Amino acid sequence: MTLHRKTAADARPSVGRDCDAWCSRCNMALEHTIIAMVGLEIVRVKCNTCNSEHKYKSAREAALGAERTPTTKAKSKAATAASAPRPRSAVSAPPPSNASRLLWTRSMGDRDRAKALAYTPALVASPGSLIDHKQFGYGIVDAVIDGKSRVLFEDGYKVLVTGR
Ligand SMILES: [Zn+2]
Secondary structure, three states: OOOOOHHHEEEEEEEOOEEEEOOOOOOOEEEEEEEEEEEEEEHHHEOOOOOOOEEEEHHHHHHHHHHHOOOOOOOOOOOOOOOOOOOOOOOOOOHHHHHHHHHHHHHOOOHHHHHHHOOOOOOOOOOOOEEOOOOOEEEEEEEEOEEEEEEEEEEEEEEEEEEE
């Protein structure tokens, strides 16, 4: 395998040769002609574009210098307005009727409706009794106070006379 290698003489800069350098007048890296060297160092060049002679400054050196120039442009922090978390929409309590209906449904559970006590004012109820009311339907006695029973029906609580 033949390696086409550049000879040292080819790579080595020498007076009269062209080289890339930074031209401060053109303010850009351009091809320059080497006009003076000290050893292997290029010291003086002539810009092929503006024909000005000046000290050699490599394009890379100039680029690095440019990078070093402090950039005062501090990125203005885009005021990332931390979008305030949306207030939770208050969980609207279900209307009482729905709440009591749900409670009634749960309370009824697997109660045997066939065993419901037919309601009459004479009915002696106790908390937990399942009653069957002609008008209100099935209900579960919630509390018994002074001859009255609070009964949970599908439509809500009713107070019925009991134990008369
Ligand atoms: Zn120039």
